[in-house]
Amino acid sequence: MESVEVVLAMLLAVVASGWLGRMLPFGVPLPLIQIALGAVISGVFRHGVALEPDIFFLLFLPPLLFLDGWRIPKVGLFRDKGTIIELALGLVLFTVVGAGFLMHWLIPSLPLPVAFALAAIVAPTDPVAVSAITSRIPVPPRLMHIIEGESLLNDASGLVCFRFAVAAAMTGSFSIASASLTFLWVALAGIAAGVGVTWLISRTHAFLQRRFGEDDGMPILINLLTPFGAYLAAEHIGASGILAAVAAGITMSYVELGGTATPSTRIRRNVIWDTLQFALNGVMFVLLGEQLPDIAREALHPPEGGELFDPWWLAGNALALSLGLVLLRFVWVWVSLRLTILNQRRLGQQVFKPRMRLIFATSFAGVRGALTMAGVMTLPLALPDGSPFPGRQLAILLASAVIIVSLLLASVALPRLLRGLEVPAETDAEQEEDRARAAAVQAAVDAVERAGLEHAGGPDAELHANACGTVANLYRNRLRDIQQEGSGGPDVHAARRAERDYRLAALRAERDTILRLGRRREISDETARKLLREIDLVEARYREN
Known part of the structure; x- marks a missing residue:
């Protein structure tokens, strides 16, 4: 026990x-x-x-x-x-x-x-x-x-x-x-x-x-x-x-x-x-x-x-x-960087000269x-x-x-x-993310349009045409936002931040309403959990961006 x-x-x-x-x-x-x-x-x-x-x-x-x-x-x-x-x-x-x-x-x-x-x-x-x-x-x-x-x-x-x-x-x-x-x-x-x-x-x-x-x-x-x-x-x-x-x-x-x-x-x-x-x-x-x-x-x-x-x-x-462990790590990192720089110069490659602070940071990071x-x-x-x-x-x-x-x-x-340390640049992750988002959204638009064509001429053709148009337009608007953001305009970034804030405010209002209805027993607790989970998933997506 x-x-x-x-x-x-x-x-x-x-x-x-x-x-x-x-x-x-x-x-x-x-x-x-x-x-x-x-x-x-x-x-x-x-x-x-x-x-x-x-x-x-x-x-x-x-x-x-x-x-x-x-x-x-x-x-x-x-x-x-x-x-x-x-x-x-x-x-x-x-x-x-x-x-x-x-x-x-x-x-x-x-x-x-x-x-x-x-x-x-x-x-x-x-x-x-x-x-x-x-x-x-x-x-x-x-x-x-x-x-x-x-x-x-x-x-x-x-x-x-x-x-x-x-x-x-x-x-x-x-x-x-x-x-x-x-x-x-x-x-x-x-x-x-x-x-x-x-x-x-x-x-x-x-x-x-x-x-x-x-x-x-x-x-x-x-x-x-x-x-x-x-x-x-x-x-x-x-x-x-x-x-x-x-x-x-x-x-x-x-x-x-x-x-x-x-x-x-x-x-x-x-x-x-x-x-x-x-x-x-x-x-x-x-x-x-x-x-x-x-x-x-x-x-x-x-x-x-x-x-x-x-x-x-x-x-x-x-x-x-x-x-002593910190000192040994410092000596190894310093010698290793010097040899790497000499090798890059010998091969005619672009050389990054690290500041001494980078070597000290790497030395103390040996936890x-x-x-x-x-x-x-x-x-x-x-x-x-x-x-x-x-x-x-x-x-x-x-x-x-x-x-x-x-x-x-x-x-x-x-x-x-x-603080303020410079290291060799990473691959531009933001551009990579924008390219992946754009490719995924374009594939989604194409898939929606193909699905809409399958129902063309059917008994509910008008219903499917309206639904297809609505979903495709949502994706086209998202694609346009990605392309505008990729152009680097500062106003686009500000607009996206503002839109995110408004969406989060709306989601908080939705959640408060569901919780209030649940407390008043106007909806069952099972229904409240289901709706709250949907709201939480959408909010998690916006908070990650």
């Missing part, structure tokens, strides 16, 4: 964090509020929830990574693939070496393999933490795409390095050739598993749907289960379940273009995924906060025994590690999160000879400190660094 109460308290903390984030001054990041509330829950219940890393990875990461892979803009992901791979692979290896030697130098009692394992698990950025920080910061779209792409792909390289560092600590041996082959298998097989499982589920679902039909909620449930299937399939063959979940999400975005989902399914599914994303994001950071009190107490004991560590000395080393926490908790409890694994609790504490410091640094530095 107590476990149920703790879970309910965690969900309540997630809800409360949303309100506290809006009430507190200075823009306190939501993850930090949730971590603090988790520590409070741990104090109230006298202990935190036992964090089982395998269960944590299975329950939390697949749906969140699947959703991130689904929604990340694919054009930006593939356009900047070179930069993303440099960060997701090269930067991780650079960080493992640099941060590993740094930690061994700061704390000599921490064995070098354990220091490398700690560096490997704090090297990857966390897509969930990145999204949590950037959701309230106006990040330039192209920079955001690069940061998101990096955080989605760098987990495989970090976890492979972590696995081999732990193996070196356990056995005292390490093979670069074996590590390289393992990395290739983990990454490529994981991506293949995600693509294959998603494609197989989608094709099977489409076949069964055409053959036998289905209930309304079934496609949403299948969609929710897809990331778990991809993750488990990859883990079963020894590949990266994390990359499988990401690949499944990217594949699903292309499967969706087949148009198999109904409009009502897409609407309900988006609502469910948004709710699930908010809840899981919050619970992950609350869980982290619940672990911190016990971790801090146990980490005071040195790996080799003896007197307890000084808490301030530990805090200083944790801060040094966090700042760590619950993925780091879950990974470091998988450190073994004991060596093969039965002795305790050296520095386990210390490594967990340092990883926890890196998470908190990276969140603090990003929330403080990024808003100032990103």
Whole structure:
């Protein structure tokens, strides 16, 4: 019963964090509020929830990574693939070496393999933490795409390095050739598993749907289960379940273009995924906060025994590690950009010279999160000879400190660094949207006119002619508005904003009337819900524009 109460308290903390984030001054990041509330829950219940890393990875990461892979803009992901791979692979290896030697130098009692394992698990950025920080910061779209792409792909390289560092600590041996082959298998097989499982589920679902039909909620449930299937399939063959979940999400975005989902399914599914994303994001950071009190107490004991560590000395080393990670990221980004510029000049391409603020912003955007926490908790409890694994609790504490410091640094530095920052231009998204809208509206006009011709000369020819003309004129007016807006006239934009405001005012009046009739029992509650849903859908469309 107590476990149920703790879970309910965690969900309540997630809800409360949303309100506290809006009430507190200075823009306190939501993850930090949730971590603090988790520590409070741990104090109230006298202990935190036992964090089982395998269960944590299975329950939390697949749906969140699947959703991130689904929604990340694919054009930006593939356009900047070179930069993303440099960060997701090269930067991780650079960080493992640099941060590993740094930690061994700061704390000599921490064995070098354990220091490398700690560096490997704090090297990857966390897509969930990145999204949590950037959701309230106006990040330039192209920079955001690069940061998101990096955080989605760098987990495989970090976890492979972590696995081999732990193996070196356990056995005292390490093979670069074996590590390289393992990395290739983990990454490529994981991506293949995600693509294959998603494609197989989608094709099977489409076949069964055409053959036998289905209930309304079934496609949403299948969609929710897809990331778990991809993750488990990859883990079963020894590949990266994390990359499988990401690949499944990217594949699903292309499967969706087949148009198999109904409009009502897409609407309900988006609502469910948004709710699930908010809840899981919050619970992950609350869980982290619940672990911190016990971790801090146990980490005071040195790996080799003896007197307890000084808490301030530990805090200083944790801060040094966090700042060292920022410095390593800065060096890598700066060198990488310089080499890219030199290569562009050699090829005679147009060169964009980034300001130093862009390099600093990219450096501070390396936010760590619950993925780091879950990974470091998988450190073994004991060596093969039965002795305790050296520095386990210390490594967990340092990883926890890196998470908190990276969140603090990003929330403080990024808003100032990103203000007025210039980055390479995106493809003109507004023109692309106008072209797509115009093509869709023209196709609609043609379809309406063809349908009207089918009823010409029939018994209700006049009725169909009037209905066809009315609908076609609505679409022609919309097409004319799109074409005028594409000409760039400022008056057209102002007119569209004014029309939007008037339509929203009219919809509010409709809603108020329906609610009043429902309160007076002049219409049934079923009728009121139906009409309100129609009004809400129309209003949602205008608020998105």
